[in-house]
Amino acid sequence: MIQDDHLPSIVLRSESSSPDRSDPITRRNRVLEHLESRSGVATLDELVAALSTADGSDERYRLRIHLHHVDLPWLEDADKIVYEHAGGAVILLENQRGRS
Secondary structure (H helix, E strand, O other): OOOHHHHOOOHHHHHHOOOOOOOOOHHHHHHHHHHOOOOEEHHHHHHHHOOOOOOHHHHHHHHHHHHHHHHHHHHHHHOEEEEEEEOOEEEEEEHHOOOO
């Protein structure tokens, strides 16, 4: 498992003010849990709806940007998901099913 302490400190500092106010590990685990509950496939919009803690469109927008630019690429680099940027599809890799 990849530890967050191996990432550049600039990334960790930016995550301290994350849009949904949860720590990055918890947020990424919630992404994996949601994918597991959806047979391993979801869209970025579905993840935003599932992870959003507020109804405000501004907060949902920030969460969407954060997932797109930080969390989903991190999970992809850790070989947990495939993120199809153009279509917004997020796919849990087969070797990760049942681990979240």
